[in-house]
Amino acid sequence: MQADYVIVGGGSAGATLASRLSEDPNTTVCLLEAGGRGDSILVRAPAAVVAMLPGRPKINNWAYETVPQPGLNGRRGYQPRGKGLGGSSAINAMLYIRGHAGDYDEWASLGCEGWDWQSVLPYFCKAENNERGADDVHGASGPLQVSNQKSPRPITDAFVAAGQSLQIRQVDDFNSGDNEGIGLYQVTQFHDEARNGERCSAAAAYLHPVMDRPNLTVLTGAHASRILFEGKRAVGVQYLQHQQSHEVKAAREVILCGGGFNSPQLLQLSGVGREEDIRPHGIEMRHHLPGVGQNLQDHLDFTLAYKSRDRDNFGISLPGSVSLLGHILNWRKTGTGMIATPFAEGAAFFKTDPAEHRADVQLHFVISIVDDHARKLHLGHGFSCHVCVLRPKSRGSVTLVSSDPMAAPRIDPGFLSDPEDLDVLMNGVRKTRQIMAAEPLARYIHKELFIEGEPDDAALEQHIRNRADTIYHPVGTCKMGMDDMAVVDPQLRVHGLDGLRVVDASVMPRLVGGNTNAPTIMIAEKAADMIRDAAAHI
Template sequence: MASFDYVIVGGGSAGCVLASRLSENDKLSVCLLEAGPAKQDWSVNVPAGIIKTMKDPNSNWLFRTAPQKNLENREMFWPRGRVMGGSSAINGMVYIRGHRADYDRWSAEEGCTGWAWDDVLPYFRRSENNERLTDDLHGTGGPLNVCDPRSPNPMSEMYVRACEANQIAENPDFNGDRQEGAGLYQLTQKDGRRCSAYHAYLEGVSRPNLEVIDMARATRVLFADGRATGVEYRRGDQTLTVEAKAEVILAGGAVNSPQLLMLSGVGPAAELGQFGIDIVADRPEVGQNLQDHLDVSVVSKTTTALGFAFTMKGLMMGLGAVRAYRKNRTGMLTSNFAEAGAFVRSTPEKPLPDLQYHFLPVVSDQHGQNRIKAHGVTLHCCDLRPKSRGRIGLVSADPMADPLIDPNYLDHPDDMAALKRGTAIGRNMLSAAPLGSQMGEEIYPGAAIDDDDKLDGFIRRKAETIYHPVGTCRMGSDDAAVVDTECRVRGVEGLRVVDASVMPSLIGGNTNAPTIMIAEKISDAIRGTA
């Protein structure tokens, strides 16, 4: 049995930060366990490689949800990162923090004292190296490189102008004083290469007090007298254990962390009893409070071939892109595809933007897995603060089995209403000049979807995740919360959860940057007591 002060489970957005920051103290020994490989495949490094990582079992858990009763009983595809860097190694690289009011809500209304905007801003800034923005809201010199798109597609710029024609002002910084508006997204890239949490915090780091073990599937947290003492994991055909002298830290994300807690006996006693799991702590909220941004797309063909496409002309463009990337890391292969977007209030009385758009100069359907051979555009829209709540549960006591994932999408009627408003706004965006002059046949929803009932049916048939699950190990000051405001698991000792699962509610935007911020903040809390 190997022994370390801290054992971190999960080498994703939070785990890489924690392993790096804690091991900066040479008096602490740290072990990081990652279920996927440490080797960074080309598709992880090259931004446009997201097309491959979306369905690659070497870097993706490829989860499926339970049938969704409000989405025609579809089992939804849920990609999550299974490689060093976690989901930051396969995501769209969009750098968004959320609205400052989200964090003030966490603190004032949801029991997360110490997590208001003024509390978290220093950690956003500490993590960031922004190539363009250097004001009081942005950081320079941090490990996570943030930059503008290197070679944006001309249609992305047209989208911003089309939004202006719809009275949606241009916004050059969605993480500035004002979130509302349209613009090009800033990205977690450096020199035309993805900058995942692994690239930012661990790549090239060699410290005698840090051991990184890849291909290590954690199977349970070990306990003695109510205290976490280590982790059991499988690597190849071996079952191994590692001891944690100070703490075990789970950083597996909103799906894997609650699953591992339950497999280890920390969770709803009634559910664990059904699978013969010995109860260490009856914590009914483990796995509950699951929230995600459900997304619906307007997809249209274009009359020109400016965008990316799975066509002969698109193939020729792709060959040119390979040459450009090899020569100077520019061109189409630097694209995250979701180069532009907008934050919009769906009705004037909304106090905050409640819709987010991701514009792609490519026809995309079913996470890119249904390849439509046409030049076109895709405009994703999600409801930023859905009211529906789901859960993560167990289907088996076998730690190698996937968990139950039930987002319970559209359980609340307000969520459907928001997506309907968002689709209508999105259609108007694509029809406005100068983008409108490029538009051809609308593929989805399609011309036949011309009334409220038909739009309802379309959303139930076609809505998908935009990859932002949170909330399943809720942080709070109340006794029912899974973790306290320093992410320590209630009911046991020596155990924390530090990842997107601790968010009490969704923030208004992409969740990668906030997850990195959480890990930065908790690393300080741990180092302050170590």
Template structure:
């Protein structure tokens, strides 16, 4: 086994798969990817509906919990995170959303992240994406990440759209185009009705490369330094603790929870906190683990008589058998569903520039992240706050990676978040109570009788939790609490870079999976000192069957 590589990528999630796949395109770069979980294959991952077995359990899932949250009436929150090649892209709802232009312009113009404006990141979204249907200036059609329309053929999509229209909202065909606002059906990271995780997009097609080494069940315990330079990692692999050295860089892609944890147990963080855990400080960086952000989310749930929704019943069981045969035959139907089929981006106040709440309409009853099951059939609708003011933090409860960190998600700490969610609650219920949807409701499971603002606030505090988008714990920027610079290099250290959701200085207005892959695409150009965007612009728009021309078009250009 090789014990020295040019680049060591720690974490095989969305960022890690993209980094390893793209860096290894250059045969002169020797790349090693380390993933603590499994190989990211199997029916539970590839069949989209298999997520219902992974999300509430520890199957391919770290299944973290938060500390008790004062804003949630003392409840602990749940933080599922993918634990296999593909990371959270192997267990998520596959929703392809990028956020708004203003999110990235805020990073560049207000938060010290030069080079990350919307104009500068859009080409990397397009470089990543292979959209099957939409062909315009906002989308790519030749990238490794397949983006497709749903193949569930569920008639409830039209019921949801009609209800949105009746509630007075416009219908949109593309949440990633010129205007995000509206009600619509999500596009998903699928191909031929199967999940298209970051591993299937960026990694699995290239495992034959001689310059790419991938280790699974490889738990990195520490980053090792010589002075201020990161030179190696200590990793548990095949029952042994070994040291792998990096000739050029170590790239952390372990996510917003475990990347800051790994930094801290390696001696990088607030020196007082490190000392409290018996850790010798390598470098004082007080922002590590701070600035934790996530989208606080509330879910409406309703029972229904419709068998077009997923549920537990004898009649539903017979229908499921038919759907299994249908999926095996043509990869369509209920098993191809991502559950969260419908979406919306809405403004709680008309004067807002951009939508501030997001909806996920689910063709199943969802209660406590599917950890509580209900007999019969139902549907649900999430509403989350896109840019919360509340901030949390992540701290250690030991000096190793063996104990999960203490996660204070900080939900509803800031009273402005609760006020905005009350407005979002009312907007969402307006759609759920529209005639097209209301006629399918047998029982309101969670909000029956909730009318006044005080009652809404209480049910929010009792039921709000994550919609799975933790970010910000190693934020990019130039102030004293920043952890990485706009090139994603860790401040004050060399040979160490971070490429995952932890570097987002503030939450974007949408799902975070696609943005992480965009960030990895951009980081690859930063590392190589080559602009693929400019090369592709010179070569012209490439069709899917001509991707090899991208490599031929590459020339050294300023990033």
């Protein structure tokens, strides 16, 4: 088999890129995806994320683990990642957040020319079909449907009001370039009549509608095992499907879209990276590139949780179980109600230090009790609030466990290896507990879980080290730039190799101050234009 472009990974970037590149009927595209089609009812129904996220069993989820983290008292972290068309956009909370304008200006200052806020904004707009319509910072004709929440719960409104009582400004749009404030998230959710209330994953937006294009081949259950090279040029990909090895050749380019973990892993399996990460596994060195798998950054998160007598939320109780069928029927009929929820309904971005010029903490207010990524369940009803450090200084790595392409990569986020991250998180947790204790939210609290009273710094530090973990935004392991540790240039071409690009969250040189799905789709939109432009000048 041969195509002009071979794309590895059908997640948020890969689905976007495959759709855009195959718009030209004279261009052939082959997309390899290790998972399935990503269109089951568990994906389409937003609240069904609770069945996929825990990874027990592994449904549309790689369900990775980290190595033991010294900063988390030796615990292994959990790293859910989407497996299937749509990738993590098929199992996430659907939150549409771009980050701060300054995040992208910082990219440009680090040697990523053309990636400043004003340069990337048109691609955010191009992707977007916002329910609110088009304006200077939003689009209304793109594939990705962005909606107001269908049925936010009253308790979420109380969260917003509690923040306002502490002088946090209410914000209606977190995506204009300055996201400081408190309000409700917009979500990647269908708002058209046909699919109103369903999740709009990247695959549902970009890929599923065009799967019948004769110039587009989408192979699911196809696990990439190695990039094929002729000298320094990538010419194809070897993959495993139904326990058989196959090859697909690329006439123009191989494009990696596996994300922060799988793209560096495939490079290393193919002999591209640091010698000390490759040769010990018996893999022949193809190209020395020291940044591969380095510079891992992730948003470390600590969750506050509360029991409540209010039952207008998700919980484990007989009344809650009885009403669930009604919620499902209502969602199927109207696209609204509890099944349409993203769970994380309330948003806040604030500064723990007034001297900061951007918010350094983000909150996700959730209408259920969250403990260990929903892997530990609690009887009764309640709510939670995630607190995460937006610009961590800790750095980690992704390397190989073995030469087996089916083995999970070795993931070491290095959580809290920089002490400043702990300081920011502790300050963020204290301010968040003030919001939780403020009216009108306080009246919903029956009991706080995990923390009693007002812990001193030593006690709060131990709470964090015992319970903090990722909020699912690993980036940076194939970072963009022109320095010695950069893996790709600002055109996303792998340094020192031909015919090979990386297009996904791994190219971010610094983590953005927010969720990473919308920025990843933006990266793919911009990459599609760069790739088409390069082909036109051959």
